[in-house]
Amino acid sequence: QAFRRPLTDGDQEALMLFYEQGASDGGFEIGVRTGLEAILASPHFVFRFEEPPGPVTTGQSYRISDVDLASRLSYFLWGAPPDTELRSLAEQGNLSDPETLEAQVYRMLLDSRAEALGPRFAGQWLRLQDLEKVHPDVRLDPDFHQQLADAMRRETELFFNSLIAEDRSILDLYAADYTFVNERLAKHYGFSGVTGEEFQRFTYPDDSRRGLFGHGSILTLTSHAGRTSPVLRGKWVMEVLLGTPPPPPPPGVPTLEDTKGSADGRLITTRERMEIHRANPACESCHKLMDPIGLALDNYDVTGRWRIRENG
Numbered sequence: 001q002a003f004r005r006p007l008t009d010g011d012q013e014a015l016m017l018f019y020e021q022g023a024s025d026g027g028f029e030i031g032v033r034t035g036l037e038a039i040l041a042s043p044h045f046v047f048r049f050e051e052p053p054g055p056v057t058t059g060q061s062y063r064i065s066d067v068d069l070a071s072r073l074s075y076f077l078w079g080a081p082p083d084t085e086l087r088s089l090a091e092q093g094n095l096s097d098p099e100t101l102e103a104q105v106y107r108m109l110l111d112s113r114a115e116a117l118g119p120r121f122a123g124q125w126l127r128l129q130d131l132e133k134v135h136p137d138v139r140l141d142p143d144f145h146q147q148l149a150d151a152m153r154r155e156t157e158l159f160f161n162s163l164i165a166e167d168r169s170i171l172d173l174y175a176a177d178y179t180f181v182n183e184r185l186a187k188h189y190g191f192s193g194v195t196g197e198e199f200q201r202f203t204y205p206d207d208s209r210r211g212l213f214g215h216g217s218i219l220t221l222t223s224h225a226g227r228t229s230p231v232l233r234g235k236w237v238m239e240v241l242l243g244t245p246p247p248p249p250p251p252g253v254p255t256l257e258d259t260k261g262s263a264d265g266r267l268i269t270t271r272e273r274m275e276i277h278r279a280n281p282a283c284e285s286c287h288k289l290m291d292p293i294g295l296a297l298d299n300y301d302v303t304g305r306w307r308i309r310e311n312g
Helices: 009-026 028-041 066-077 084-091 098-110 112-125 128-133 146-165 183-189 216-221 230-241 270-278 281-295
Strands: 178-181 200-203
Touching: 009 028, 066 084, 066 098, 066 112, 084 098, 098 112, 098 146, 112 128, 112 146, 128 146, 128 216, 146 178, 146 183, 146 216, 178 183, 183 216, 216 230, 230 281
Parallel strands: none
Antiparallel strands: 178 200
16 A cells, blocks of 8 residues: 555565564564565655556657556545555556546545645645735735735635535636635625634625635735735736736836836826836737736735725
8 A cells, every 4th residue: 555556576575575684683563663664765655656558658658557547546636645445446457447437536526535635736726825925015914914814825725625526617716706714804805794713605795706816815926015916917817727828028128116106296006007017019018918817806905805996
């Protein structure tokens, strides 16, 4: 089980040598401990190897074995080794059968271990780890702290897991009218009727939030400390959800921070600054794609609260 495959004769012989050496030095218990240490130090335990079915050339595609498929599946869905049922099907060569494979996927998704999919897969795909890099200005957001950031991340993880567990439409990523909040996060969003530290499913009271675009985690990690960033938000949507990353900016192009922040004796909005910035032909080609997406989310402030004015 430690190697996630049947042991070969060579495996057993090597492990018995470790046991015998330990037993000769200190008896049965030392022998067992030495054998276990050898298992835990083995590359076959530490790493997941996939053996090709025979000689293959570079770039050649091939079907992986059922045993390797079992490991892929279990580590993807559970973040853990295959269980007895999955391993047994793989060793019998039955796991790659389409109907069997589909049945196993559904079984595994109903298992509590599938809850790891949200923190691991969604966390990586949606870049939730970047939430740790953003520290909103305490002068503008004095109530923001790590507990709130953790709640935002947990909201998105639970939302993603609900899509998988309930076999919901992929369009819910964009248009779901519900989320998961506890009392602290609900208060931050301005929702009423939620009490306690436990997260609960919550239906939005109006249409100001939908899907991932209303999650504080996404809105915060695509902001700067002191202001929202339609550029980062638009870029995130293009890269993460649409799979169409914009080209990198040409060298020497001024940043938005280099654009004047006031006019006619007043502070100007982010939208106005971006219009000035986009007037540069070198900037316009990329920003005409990103900016409309990001500006559509600019009713949310740095930490995802709804707003109707900026610098006003």
